[in-house]
Amino acid sequence: MAQSDARYMAAAIALSERGRGRTGDNPNVGCIIVKNNIIVGRGWTQPGGRPHAEAMALAQAGKAAKGADIYVTMEPCAHESKRGPTCANLVKEAAPARVIVATLDIDERTRRQGIDRLGDAGISVSVGLLEQQAHRAMAGFFARMEKGRPHVTLKLALSLDGCIAMADGTSKWITSDRARAHAHLERARCDAILVGAGTVAADNPGLDVRLAGLEDRSPQPVVLGKAEVGDHWTEISEPQAISELDQTNWLLVEGGAATAASFLQADLVDRLMLYRAPIVIGGGLQGIGDIGLGSLDVAHGQWSRLDRRDLGNDVLEIYERAA
Secondary structure (H helix, E strand, O other): OOHHHHHHHHHHHHHHHHHOOOOOOOOOOEEEEEEOOEEEEEEEOOHHHOOOHHHHHHHHHHHHHOOOEEEEEEOOOOOOEOOEOOHHHHHHHHOOOEEEEEEOOOOOOOOOHHHHHHHHOOOEEEEOOOHHHHHHHOHHHHHHHHHOOOEEEEEEEEOOOOEEEOOOOOOOOOOOHHHHHHHHHHHHOOOEEEEEHHHHHHHOOOOOOOOOOOHHHOOEEEEEOOOOOOOOOEEEOOHHHHHHOOOOOEEEEOOOHHHHHHHHHOOOOOEEEEEEOOOOOOOOEEOOOOOOOOOHHHHOOOEEEEEEEEEOOEEEEEEEEOO
16 A cells, blocks of 8 residues: 555544544544545544544545545444434545555444445455554444453552652652643543542542643543542442443543552553653552552563653553553
């Protein structure tokens, strides 16, 4: 494939991120339609899951979609729904020249049926361009389909010596305004956010998004354990119960040391976000409790660093499960 194909697919993947944390049980798909090197249509899965990315992009492109190239981050859906037409049919009717798909749908109701329907109509179809990047952008959907639970990010704000608070529990503020703003942006990209009952009792956290223009993207608050919380909260008794959370592809865990340890020990963490401030506390509360590690050999090879960036004087490191 040409370099331009990779650029257009990368743009479609970037569009898919706009829907992250807002699509319910649906994947956050991105789609771009290109004709004569001009983008004539763009789409991403809308809040609640409809319209789908392809439907949005095709509506924008109109007749220009005929003979165009369509770049979509997931195979167009082929199974019937009362909520709208199948994307495979919409794409077929638009008669593009090519459809470039990043990854197949894991849902057996569609898997390969979408691309087969397009191929049978004489449309050129290719699969696999920037597949790893597309999987990462839609990791919440894949986690729910493959593991029966949301994708879990464990977020920790730490001192250089691994503390999340002073010995007396004081934790405001370890990191800078810039790092905290980035953490709120991450909240806006998740369906739900979880803390432990101890954090609720100590801090009475709002767990909302406090960024101008993104207040309506506050995730569903969840508490692990028994706590006095509002009616809008969801309460679960154990980490494994995250599989019961409705409309949740992406879960952010912001709890204290015990909550962090419980998710790590249950092997439920897919991604680590470590905000590290250039301070040393000494004798403070450690960020993670005992996870029952038997030897250092077991600890190695579990995580690979995905990203590192400076946020003012603070440093953000992002790790994901090693392949």
